Amino acid sequence: MLQFKLVLLGDSSVGKSSIVHRFVKDSFDEFRESTIGAAFLSQTIKIEDKGSQQEVVIKFEIWDTAGQERYKSLAPMYYRNANAALVVYDVTQQDSLAKAQGWVNELKTKVGEDDLVICLVGNKLDLCTEEGESSSKPKAVESSDAEGYANEQGLLFHEVSAKTGEGVKQVFQSIGEKLYEFKKHELANSKGRQGAGGDTVNVQLQRPSTNDATSCCG
Amino acid sequence: MLKDQLLAALSSASYFLSQNDLLTLAQVSRQLHDDFAIKELYRYIHITRDSVNRSELWYLDGGKSYLSGYRAMKKTGDQNDLFLHDRIERLSNSPHLELVEELIVDDDLFTDREVCLPVLRKLLDRLISLNKLRNLEIRDPELFQEYYSRSLELTGLNRITIADTDPITSLGAVSKLNKLKWVLLNSEAKMGSLGSSTRQTLANQLQEAELVADEIKFCSLNLFQYLQKEGIRLNALKSLKLNYTHNIDGYNKSFVEDPVKIISSVVDVGKLEKLELGISCEYDDCGCMDAFMDGLAPKLTSLRELSLIEKTSTETTSHEMKESWDIVVCRFIIRLPSVEKNLKSLSIRHATPLNGLSDNSLPGNYVRRRTLYETVLPKLSSLQKLIAPNILQCLSAYEYLMCDLLWNGCECQSCQKFLPIFDQYLMNHQYYLTSEGRYTDVIPTVFFAYAGDFLMRRFSDQIDWDLDILSVAPLERFWNLHGYEDLRDFVDYECFFDETTSPPLALVISHFFNGYMDHLIQLLPRLKTVVLSGIYYTVDNSHNYTCVYD
Numbered sequence: 001m002l003q004f005k006l007v008l009l010g011d012s013s014v015g016k017s018s019i020v021h022r023f024v025k026d027s028f029d030e031f032r033e034s035t036i037g038a039a040f041l042s043q044t045i046k047i048e049d050k051g052s053q054q055e056v057v058i059k060f061e062i063w064d065t066a067g068q069e070r071y072k073s074l075a076p077m078y079y080r081n082a083n084a085a086l087v088v089y090d091v092t093q094q095d096s097l098a099k100a101q102g103w104v105n106e107l108k109t110k111v112g113e114d115d116l117v118i119c120l121v122g123n124k125l126d127l128c129t130e131e132g133e134s135s136s137k138p139k140a141v142e143s144s145d146a147e148g149y150a151n152e153q154g155l156l157f158h159e160v161s162a163k164t165g166e167g168v169k170q171v172f173q174s175i176g177e178k179l180y181e182f183k184k185h186e187l188a189n190s191k192g193r194q195g196a197g198g199d200t201v202n203v204q205l206q207r208p209s210t211n212d213a214t215s216c217c218g
Numbered sequence: 219m220l221k222d223q224l225l226a227a228l229s230s231a232s233y234f235l236s237q238n239d240l241l242t243l244a245q246v247s248r249q250l251h252d253d254f255a256i257k258e259l260y261r262y263i264h265i266t267r268d269s270v271n272r273s274e275l276w277y278l279d280g281g282k283s284y285l286s287g288y289r290a291m292k293k294t295g296d297q298n299d300l301f302l303h304d305r306i307e308r309l310s311n312s313p314h315l316e317l318v319e320e321l322i323v324d325d326d327l328f329t330d331r332e333v334c335l336p337v338l339r340k341l342l343d344r345l346i347s348l349n350k351l352r353n354l355e356i357r358d359p360e361l362f363q364e365y366y367s368r369s370l371e372l373t374g375l376n377r378i379t380i381a382d383t384d385p386i387t388s389l390g391a392v393s394k395l396n397k398l399k400w401v402l403l404n405s406e407a408k409m410g411s412l413g414s415s416t417r418q419t420l421a422n423q424l425q426e427a428e429l430v431a432d433e434i435k436f437c438s439l440n441l442f443q444y445l446q447k448e449g450i451r452l453n454a455l456k457s458l459k460l461n462y463t464h465n466i467d468g469y470n471k472s473f474v475e476d477p478v479k480i481i482s483s484v485v486d487v488g489k490l491e492k493l494e495l496g497i498s499c500e501y502d503d504c505g506c507m508d509a510f511m512d513g514l515a516p517k518l519t520s521l522r523e524l525s526l527i528e529k530t531s532t533e534t535t536s537h538e539m540k541e542s543w544d545i546v547v548c549r550f551i552i553r554l555p556s557v558e559k560n561l562k563s564l565s566i567r568h569a570t571p572l573n574g575l576s577d578n579s580l581p582g583n584y585v586r587r588r589t590l591y592e593t594v595l596p597k598l599s600s601l602q603k604l605i606a607p608n609i610l611q612c613l614s615a616y617e618y619l620m621c622d623l624l625w626n627g628c629e630c631q632s633c634q635k636f637l638p639i640f641d642q643y644l645m646n647h648q649y650y651l652t653s654e655g656r657y658t659d660v661i662p663t664v665f666f667a668y669a670g671d672f673l674m675r676r677f678s679d680q681i682d683w684d685l686d687i688l689s690v691a692p693l694e695r696f697w698n699l700h701g702y703e704d705l706r707d708f709v710d711y712e713c714f715f716d717e718t719t720s721p722p723l724a725l726v727i728s729h730f731f732n733g734y735m736d737h738l739i740q741l742l743p744r745l746k747t748v749v750l751s752g753i754y755y756t757v758d759n760s761h762n763y764t765c766v767y768d
Binding site for chain 1: 288290293296297299300301303304307330333
C-alpha cells in the first residue's frame with residue numbers, strides 16, 4: 001500500500017473540512033464548527049495500474065488545517081513533507097480564489113513543484129447550480145477563469161459540492177492517479193538500484209534457526 | 219459572605235480539579251470565571267510533549283494545567299509538534315500571563331526543534347519580563363543553559379536550579395528561596411566564596427535541597443564538603459536528595475573522611491522528613507555503603523518519606539551485587555528510628571539492564587530477594603505509599619516469571635484474548651544483542667524489560683525525585699512495540715503490531731502485578747497508593763485495590 005500525505009489549504013469557511021468529511025465519512029454537516037489547529041484523517045482508494053491492469057491501494061493521510069489567518073504561521077509545518085495539496089476556494093466568493101492563488105504561490109515557493117501535486121478545488125457548487133432558486137447565489141468565480149489559472153500553473157482542477165458529494169471522489173481519485181504515476185517511476189528506479197547493488201539495498205537479516213540459548217526452550 | 223465561603227471551599231478543592239473541571243466551572247458564572255477558575259487555570263502550567271492520562275477515579279491531573287501535543291494513539295512527530303506549537307502560541311498571546319506562578323517545561327518537547335523552539339522562547343521571554351514566576355523549571359538542557367542567568371534574576375522565585383557555584387553570588391536577590399536543586403557539573407569546579415546574603419538564605423530559608431553530581435561517578439559529598447568548608451548549616455532543611463556512590467572509576471578523597479559526619483555538619487539530619495538517596499558501592503570487598511547506611515539510619519528520627527536508588531556507573535547484571543544492595547537497604551530501613559510509626563512513603567529503584575538479561579537469575583535467587591522484602595515490609599505498618607518505579611525491569615530478569623506472565627498467567631477474558639497475540643509477537647520479532655554482535659529472537663525477559671522501560675516513561679521525564687511520582691499525572695504514551703535495541707519483525711512477517719497494541723500490553727502487565735498487590739495489601743495495613751513500573755493503584759479502606767489507568 002502506498003501512503004501519501006495530503007494537506008488542505010484555503011481561506012476560512014470555504015469548506016475544507018466538509019470536503020474531507022464527505023470523502024472520508026460520506027457525510028455533511030450544515031453547521032460544522034471552524035477547525036481549530038488541525039485534524040488528521042485517513043482514507044484509502046483504489047486505482048488501476050494501466051500497465052499491469054492491477055488494482056493499487058493508496059492511503060491518504062489527510063491533514064485538514066484551520067483556515068483562519070491566526071494559523072497562517074503554522075502553515076509551513078502543515079505542508080512540510082506533503083505529497084499533495086488541495087487548495088480550496090468558494091465558488092460564491094470572489095476573494096477566496098485570490099487567497100487560493102496566494103496559497104499556490106506559497107506552496108510553489110516553499111515546497112517546489114516537482115515534489116507536490118496541487119489540486120485547485122472550487123467548492124459549494126450546490127449553492128449556485130440551480131438557477132432561479134431562492135437559495136441560490138450567483139457564481140462569483142467563473143469555472144473558465146479558475147481552470148485557466150490552473151492550467152497555467154500546471155494544477156489539477158475540479159469544482160465540487162461537499163454538500164451533495166458531487167465531484168469529491170474524483171478529486172482524490174485524480175490526485176491518487178497522478179501521485180501513482182510519479183511514485184511508479186520512483187519505485188521502478190529504486191528497484192533498479194537495488195538490483196544493481198546500489199546504496200538502497202537492504203541487508204536481509206537472517207532469522208535465527210533456534211531460540212536464544214537463554215530462553216526456556218533453549 | 220456566602221460567596222467568600224464558596225470561593226474558599228473551591229480554593230481548597232482546587233488541587234483536585236483538573237483543567238477540564240476548571241473550564242467547566244469558568245462557564246458557570248462571570249464571578250467564578252474571574253475570581254477563581256481563570257486564576258487556577260493559569261497558576262501552574264506544565265508543558266509536556268504528550269498529553270496526560272486523566273481518570274475520574276483520581277486526582278493526579280489536578281492542580282495544574284497541562285499544555286501538551288496531539289492526543290492520539292498513533293501520531294507523527296510533525297502532528298504532535300503542530301498541536302503543541304499552536305497551544306504554546308496561544309498561551310504566549312494570552313492576556314492572563316501575569317497569573318502564571320509556576321512553569322515547568324519538559325525536555326524533548328518537539329521533533330523539529332528549529333521550527334518550534336522560537337515559540338517557546340517567546341513564551342519564556344514574556345513570562346520572565348513579567349517577573350511573576352515563583353518557579354521556573356526548564357528541563358530542556360539547551361533552553362536551561364540559554365535562560366540560566368535570566369531565570370536567576372527573577373525576584374519571586376522560591377525554587378531554583380544552579381550548576382556548580384558560578385551564579386551563587388546572585389542568590390541574594392532570591393529572597394523567597396526555599397527549594398534548591400544544585401548540580402555539580404564538574405568535580406573540579408572552582409568553588410567561589412559565598413556572599414553573606416546567600417549564606418543567610420541557605421542557612422535559614424532552605425527547606426528542600428537536591429544536591430547531586432551530574433556525572434554519576436562523582437558523589438554529592440563534594441558539595442557537602444564545600445558547604446562544610448564555607449561554614450554553612452542548612453538549619454531549615456526538611457527534604458534532601460543526594461547521591462553516595464563509590465564507583466570503580468570515580469573514587470575521590472571524600473571517602474577518606476566519615477561521610478555521615480560531613481553531611482551532619484551541614485544538615486540537621488534529625489529534622490529531615492524526606493530523603494532520596496542514590497547509593498552504590500562497586501567494590502566487592504568494600505563495606506563503605508553498609509557503614510554509611512548504618513551510621514545514617516539512627517539519626518533520621520523525623521523521616522516520613524524515603525527513596526532509595528541503586529545508582530551505578532555501569533550496567534549491573536550481577537545477581538550477587540543486587541542481592542547485597544537489597545540486604546544493605548533493607549537493613550537501613552528497619553534501623554530507621556520508629557520506622558513502624560514514622561515511615562509513610564517508600565520508593566525503591568534498582569539499576570537494571572535495558573534488556574533485562576542478568577546473571578544467575580534463577581528461581582531460587584528470586585525467592586531469596588522476595589523473602590527479604592516480605593520480611594521487611596510488614597515492619598512498615600504505617601506505610602501509605604509504595605513506589606517501585608522499575609520493578610518490572612527487575613522481575614523481567616527472572617525468565618520463569620515472565621514466561622508465567624505470558625503463558626501461565628492471568629486467565630481473565632481480556633488476558634485470554636491478548637496473551638496469545640503477544641505470544642505471536644514474540645515468535646516473529648528479533649532484537650540486536652550487542653554483546654554477541656547478532657540479531658536474536660526476543661524472549662519474554664527482553665520483551666517485558668523493554669515494556670517496563672516504556673511504562674516508566676509515563677513519569678520519568680517529568681520528575682527529579684522518585685518520591686514526586688505522585689505529584690504529576692502520567693503521560694499518555696503508546697509504544698509501537700519496536701525500536702529498543704533495533705527490535706524489529708522478521709522480513710517475511712507482515713507485522714501489524716503498532717501503538718494500538720500498547721494499552722493491551724499495559725493491561726496484561728497490570729494483571730500480572732495484581733498478584734503482587736494481593737500480597738502487598740496483606741503486608742501493609744495502611745497502604746493507600748502503589749506505583750509499580752508505571753502501573754498505578756489506589757487502595758481503599760477495605761483493602762480493595764483499583765488499577766487506575768489500565
